[in-house]
Amino acid sequence: MPTASKATSDLKSPAAGNPAPAAAEKMERLDRLANLGVLSAGLAHEIKNGMVAIQTFVDLLLEKNQDAELGYIVQHELKRINAIVSQMLQIAAPGPASFQTVHIHQVLDHSLRLLRPPISAKMITVEKNYRADADTVRGDDAQLQQTFMNLLLNAVEAMGPNGTLTLGTEISAGDDGARTLQIQIQDTGTGIAPENVARLFEPFFTTKKNGTGLGLAICHRIIHGHQGTIRAQSQAGKSTTFSISLPAAAG
Ligand SMILES: Nc1ncnc2c1ncn2[C@@H]1O[C@H](COP(=O)(O)OP(=O)(O)O)[C@@H](O)[C@H]1O
Ligand SMILES: [Mg+2]
Structure with a gap:
């Protein structure tokens, strides 16, 4: 019988007991976060560009040599990395929302x-x-x-x-x-x-x-x-x- 362990999460508020940071400190933290976002978005773009080339060549290699088992592993991992980088990009630079x-x-x-x-x-x-x-x-x-x-x-x-x-x-x-x-x-x-x-x-x-x-x-x-x-x-x-x-x- 499953134990009825109910748990909730909403990530809404900072840990209780932490004093609210002063406005200036808050702004500074926001700035740092924004910079980090720009940096990771740039990085993710570079990684994606490199990945496109690698993926195209691996696909070509596999077309020529269908038994290359290792090639399939590389292809599979490339897909996974691609998914991570695309999702990272959405977090770092989600693009302008159109409301x-x-x-x-x-x-x-x-x-x-x-x-x-x-x-x-x-x-x-x-x-x-x-x-x-x-x-x-x-x-x-x-x-x-x-x-x-x-x-x-x-x-x-x-x-x-x-x-x-x-x-x-x-x-x-x-x-x-x-x-x-x-x-x-x-x-x-x-x-x-x-x-x-x-x-x-x-x-x-x-x-x-x-x-x-x-x-x-x-x-x-x-x-x-x-x-x-x-x-x-x-x-x-x-x-x-x-x-x-x-x-x-x-x-
Ligand atoms: N509906 C759900 N039922 C059970 N576990 C869940 C559910 N949704 C999310 N999770 C848990 O939260 C984790 C994070 O989910 P998510 O951020 O979508 O990443 P991913 O699906 O790639 O693991 C999951 O790995 C899983 O452990
Ligand atoms: Mg998921």
């Missing part, structure tokens, strides 16, 4: 459509509880789609055959009357060990053999760029729920 009115139900449905192959392959049941009567937010639909795809893919990867993937939305109103759109993506997968919950959104944190550990870091960045929050709640061995809240569009 418009986005219908969250449409973006969720579209993301589900794109993931139909792995969902059907695992015979996963999809349940939709779209309860929000208004599903619009101001946001960048490509970035939001990327967030949902990352979360849905993680959910599918965490489940064996015949799992259930549940997507829910609802509107809630805060004390100040501000309306928030809540989005939940829940799976009946492996769950997350309590000691890992706090580390989920750290770049490069992964428990997968071929994982990059960048998916959730990207989600976190995107959602905070939308003035929202993202948190995870899990019962190890049983289920995981990711909850996102975003300010609902006015009107």
Whole structure:
């Protein structure tokens, strides 16, 4: 019987007890982070350029010599490095967001459509509880789609055959009357060990053999760029729920 060890994580606030840094110190830290971003973006571009050449030559070599087993290993590793560098680039230099009115139900449905192959392959049941009567937010639909795809893919990867993937939305109103759109993506997968919950959104944190550990870091960045929050709640061995809240569009 799985122990009902519930754990949550939202990476929202700095560790309690730390005095708030002075404004100047905060600005300096932001500057340093921005510089680091520019530097890593430059580095990632250089690496990608080199990789394109290497990849083309390895592909050519493999075309000429199909038995080159080692070549396939190189090809496989190149693909993996490429994925890491592309994701790094998204974290370091995510590109300008283009904010418009986005219908969250449409973006969720579209993301589900794109993931139909792995969902059907695992015979996963999809349940939709779209309860929000208004599903619009101001946001960048490509970035939001990327967030949902990352979360849905993680959910599918965490489940064996015949799992259930549940997507829910609802509107809630805060004390100040501000309306928030809540989005939940829940799976009946492996769950997350309590000691890992706090580390989920750290770049490069992964428990997968071929994982990059960048998916959730990207989600976190995107959602905070939308003035929202993202948190995870899990019962190890049983289920995981990711909850996102975003300010609902006015009107
Ligand atoms: N739905 C989920 N169920 C169980 N574990 C999850 C789920 N989503 C994320 N995780 C855990 O969080 C880690 C980080 O996820 P992510 O940042 O997407 O990187 P990756 O998928 O490449 O490992 C995963 O390796 C896994 O341990
Ligand atoms: Mg992932």
